[in-house]
Amino acid sequence: xxxxxxxxxxxxxxxxxxxxxxxxxxxxxxxxxxxxxxxxxxxxxxxxxxxxxxxxxxxxxxxxxxxxxxxxxxxxxxxxxxxxxxxxxxxxxxxxxxxxxxxxxxxxxxxxxxxxxxxxxxxxxxxxxxxxxxxxxxxxxxxxxxxxxxxxxxxxxxxxxxxxxxxxxxxxxxxxxxxxxxxxxxxxxxxxxxxxxxxxxxxxxxxxxxxxxxxxxxxxxxxxxxxxxxxxxxxxxxxxxxxxxxxxxxxxxxxxxxxxxxxxxxxxxxxxxxxxxxxxxxxxxxxxxxxxxxxxxxxxxxxxxxx
Amino acid sequence: xxxxxxxxxxxxxxxxxxxxxxxxxxxxxxxxxxxxxxxxxxxxxxxxxxxxxxxxxxxxxxxxxxxxxxxxxxxxxxxxxxxxxxxxxxxxxxxxxxxxxxxxxxxxxxxxxxxxxxxxxxxxxxxxxxxxxxxxxxxxxxxxxxxxxxxxxxxxxxxxxxxxxxxxxxxxxxxxxxxxxxxxxxxxxxxxxxxxxxxxxxxxxxxxxxxxxxxxxxxxxxxxxxxxxxxxxxxxxxxxxxxxxxxxxxxxxxxxxxxxxxxxxxxxxxxxxxxxxxxxxxxxxxxxxxxxxxxxxxxxxxxxxxxxxxxxxxxxxxxxxxxxxxxxxxxxxxxxxxxxxxxxxxxxxxxxxxxxxxxxxxxxxxxxxxxxxxxxxxxxxxxxxxxxxxxxxxxxxxxxxxxxxxxxxxxxxxxxxxxxxxxxxxxxxxxxxxxxxxxxxxxxxxxxxxxxxxxxxxxxxxxxxxxxxxxxxxxxxxxxxxxxxxxxxxxxxxxxxxxxxxxxxxxxxxxxxxxxxxxxxxxxxxxxxxxxxxxxxxxxxxx
Numbered sequence: 001x002x003x004x005x006x007x008x009x010x011x012x013x014x015x016x017x018x019x020x021x022x023x024x025x026x027x028x029x030x031x032x033x034x035x036x037x038x039x040x041x042x043x044x045x046x047x048x049x050x051x052x053x054x055x056x057x058x059x060x061x062x063x064x065x066x067x068x069x070x071x072x073x074x075x076x077x078x079x080x081x082x083x084x085x086x087x088x089x090x091x092x093x094x095x096x097x098x099x100x101x102x103x104x105x106x107x108x109x110x111x112x113x114x115x116x117x118x119x120x121x122x123x124x125x126x127x128x129x130x131x132x133x134x135x136x137x138x139x140x141x142x143x144x145x146x147x148x149x150x151x152x153x154x155x156x157x158x159x160x161x162x163x164x165x166x167x168x169x170x171x172x173x174x175x176x177x178x179x180x181x182x183x184x185x186x187x188x189x190x191x192x193x194x195x196x197x198x199x200x201x202x203x204x205x206x207x208x209x210x211x212x213x214x215x216x217x218x219x220x221x222x223x224x225x226x227x228x229x230x231x232x233x234x235x236x237x238x239x240x241x242x243x244x245x246x247x248x249x250x251x252x253x254x255x256x257x258x259x260x261x262x263x264x265x266x267x268x269x270x271x272x273x274x275x276x277x278x279x280x281x282x283x284x285x286x287x288x289x290x291x292x293x294x295x296x297x298x299x300x301x302x303x304x305x306x307x
Numbered sequence: 308x309x310x311x312x313x314x315x316x317x318x319x320x321x322x323x324x325x326x327x328x329x330x331x332x333x334x335x336x337x338x339x340x341x342x343x344x345x346x347x348x349x350x351x352x353x354x355x356x357x358x359x360x361x362x363x364x365x366x367x368x369x370x371x372x373x374x375x376x377x378x379x380x381x382x383x384x385x386x387x388x389x390x391x392x393x394x395x396x397x398x399x400x401x402x403x404x405x406x407x408x409x410x411x412x413x414x415x416x417x418x419x420x421x422x423x424x425x426x427x428x429x430x431x432x433x434x435x436x437x438x439x440x441x442x443x444x445x446x447x448x449x450x451x452x453x454x455x456x457x458x459x460x461x462x463x464x465x466x467x468x469x470x471x472x473x474x475x476x477x478x479x480x481x482x483x484x485x486x487x488x489x490x491x492x493x494x495x496x497x498x499x500x501x502x503x504x505x506x507x508x509x510x511x512x513x514x515x516x517x518x519x520x521x522x523x524x525x526x527x528x529x530x531x532x533x534x535x536x537x538x539x540x541x542x543x544x545x546x547x548x549x550x551x552x553x554x555x556x557x558x559x560x561x562x563x564x565x566x567x568x569x570x571x572x573x574x575x576x577x578x579x580x581x582x583x584x585x586x587x588x589x590x591x592x593x594x595x596x597x598x599x600x601x602x603x604x605x606x607x608x609x610x611x612x613x614x615x616x617x618x619x620x621x622x623x624x625x626x627x628x629x630x631x632x633x634x635x636x637x638x639x640x641x642x643x644x645x646x647x648x649x650x651x652x653x654x655x656x657x658x659x660x661x662x663x664x665x666x667x668x669x670x671x672x673x674x675x676x677x678x679x680x681x682x683x684x685x686x687x688x689x690x691x692x693x694x695x696x697x698x699x700x701x702x703x704x705x706x707x708x709x710x711x712x713x714x715x716x717x718x719x720x721x722x723x724x725x726x727x728x729x730x731x732x733x734x735x736x737x738x739x740x741x742x743x744x745x746x747x748x749x750x751x752x753x754x755x756x757x758x759x760x761x762x763x764x765x766x767x768x769x770x771x772x773x774x775x776x777x778x779x780x781x782x783x784x785x786x787x788x789x790x791x792x793x794x795x796x797x798x799x800x801x802x803x804x805x806x807x808x809x810x811x812x813x814x815x816x817x818x819x820x821x822x823x824x825x826x827x828x829x830x831x832x833x834x835x836x837x838x839x840x841x842x843x844x845x846x847x848x849x850x
Contacts, residue, residue, distance in 0.1 A: 070637040172696060
């Protein structure tokens with residue numbers, strides 16, 4: 001069985017096993033009775049049938065007993081869910097943003113990353129949002145899942161109980177790279193986490209810092225590389241490799257033309273992706289990206305660096 | 308002998324297969340308003356699509372045999388599972404039992420010459436074909452088949468460049484075919500029962516069709532309208548589901564499941580009806596708890612319309628809604644359990660003949676129990692939060708839909724085939740096919756449920772390394788399953804054309820279809836019988 005790493009794991013697994021055990025008892029009982037009857041009342045053994053048309057007592061018994069049992073199952077599922085939906089007051093908050101096809105995690109100090117880091121033992125509330133279609137944020141080891149719905153704020157919370165690294169998956173079909181919309185959550189001890197968190201900062205671009213390095217981080221954080229590879233390998237959109245300074249055939253208002261890929265073209269493509277569509281990729285819709293001019297500058301510097 | 312014995316002259320009626328009407332050849336079929344010919348038209352068409360659906364499933368399993376891209380690209384895979392779902396649901400299961408066996412046997416079982424609206428019945432089949440052609444067009448034109456999954460969730464379905472509009476139009480037309488069949492059956496059951504056949508003397512298959520028909524009439528229009536809204540969203544951008552324009556994607560899910568959840572009961576109820584026929588016949592005794600089984604069909608249909616939100620526990624709907632839907636969902640288990648207990652009780656003090664249809668009934672019970680019991684796990688909200696949209700769900704619904712209703716359909720074809728085409732099947736081959744199916748089915752879908760609890764999401768083109776071994780086992784199982792299915796289709800086809808001639812009542816059945824010649828004459832009965840007893844009155848001396 002999949003090991004659990006959050007305080008919900010036992011809640012979910014206990015309810016599961018409670019129902020599983022009752023189910024196995026019923027399943028084995030019914031199948032065994034059925035097979036026994038087939039053998040015992042085979043026509044070679046039993047020639048004289050009893051045309052019993054029914055039995056009210058039996059009907060009542062096998063209506064009432066299952067009803068009581070399923071109410072128990074409902075209650076078990078309900079208390080687990082009730083815990084899942086009521087976030088403790090002391091929970092730390094993070095924002096989870098889903099988009100085709102990556103996750104970005106934003107911390108209270110503004111720091112952003114594509115993998116999640118959380119402290120063991122502390123309640124964490126994830127505020128979940130989507131930039132495009134519906135995704136679903138799923139951590140099997142924690143037994144939690146919640147859809148990311150455009151235009152609607154959803155949430156979940158959990159308390160990790162084991163340190164280690166666990167898978168994050170998208171479980172709502174979202175297109176070609178749905179199966180690769182993966183990430184991980186690293187659970188650290190409280191003290192390790194505090195040290196790590198103190199070293200993070202919300203500033204992606206620092207004054208006088210390496211602009212190209214900041215751009216490299218940004219193309220990951222903003223999900224660009226889900227569609228644009230950086231090594232020339234084919235994905236659903238043009239690769240970033242060798243893009244800067246190249247002549248490209250694009251469609252502008254349906255007309256084909258040649259453009260030089262320079263700072264202005266990149267800035268325009270990020271803000272209005274539909275304005276000039278690269279030939280061969282004209283049917284791939286890219287959503288406009290709300291990036292600051294500084295961020296665009298950093299990304300442009302980075303694109304210049306990958307020849 | 309049962310009490311509704313017919314006049315001897317009826318036994319000399321000419322078979323509906325030999326009757327020369329206004330048209331001959333293929334036109335004698337596709338323009339026939341005889342409910343029996345229409346039943347066979349449906350049977351032929353649904354099995355063509357079933358075979359295609361099986362192969363699509365097999366290709367998906369082959370792709371999952373390895374990690375990464377092997378046989379096909381992600382785009383192709385996404386289209387395959389969409390097409391697999393659309394075909395199996397709209398073109399196979401929904402018309403599968405009601406359209407084929409319902410059309411053929413409903414009028415005969417209630418002592419009628421045809422359905423109430425024979426022309427409308429033919430129109431239903433033509434709409435089915437029109438919908439099917441439209442679905443094929445969606446594959447071969449424009450940007451190709453939709454890649455949304457059969458659920459067509461917005462906003463993905465309003466944004467993807469693939470042929471969603473055409474696929475939705477196809478589903479819309481198929482919906483009409485289904486509504487008209489339902490309407491026809493309700494009218495037929497209310498207006499055309501033979502004298503003396505009150506509701507509590509109707510065969511249980513008719514009861515299940517009655518419950519099914521009401522779902523078809525009441526729920527299908529909802530999905531029809533919903534699909535039109537998605538088409539309007541795509542073509543005119545009306546914004547009803549678009550949050551940027553004040554719409555709501557969750558609204559779509561509610562509207563979709565208001566139909567599509569009851570739809571799972573309209574897929575399984577006719578199968579349950581079939582089981583209620585097969586079990587008393589091979590037990591050579593009356594059914595245990597007739598009224599309980601009959602009314603539980605209505606109970607399932609009624610409660611089934613109130614539980615759609617259990618597909619949406621993690622969608623972002625309110626927690627209160629999730630809790631209420633979970634509570635109601637558990638009540639579907641009760642009428643279902645009642646049916647199972649009564650079927651098993653029917654075997655008590657019986658005189659059982661173990662023939663292929665009966666073996667399929669046992670297989671149905673085995674699979675349906677697993678499907679139903681795993682349904683309880685997902686009805687429990689906290690468990691469903693974990694397993695929702697994983698392979699657990701995929702395994703569960705294949706156990707109910709495929710292992711349950713489709714195995715019941717297979718059993719019904721062996722049971723009623725001799726009556727429909729007047730020829731028997733080859734017993735040994737049929738049993739070999741069943742054994743292959745059982746091994747393959749359980750290996751494939753049990754493994755899927757295991758994978759799901761481990762966290763393997765559905766609709767994934769690729770899988771993480773920890774899921775690989777189980778995926779291999781599942782694919783291995785799929786080979787057994789597909790061989791069993793193809794062997795069974797071969798056996799049935801052989802029986803249609805080359806099988807031994809069947810007697811009028813090979814199983815000692817008591818319902819009306821067994822009292823008329825094989826194959827049945829054009830209008831079933833020369834003289835409408837008068838019913839004086841319950842449908843499964845096996846008299847002891849008949850044993």
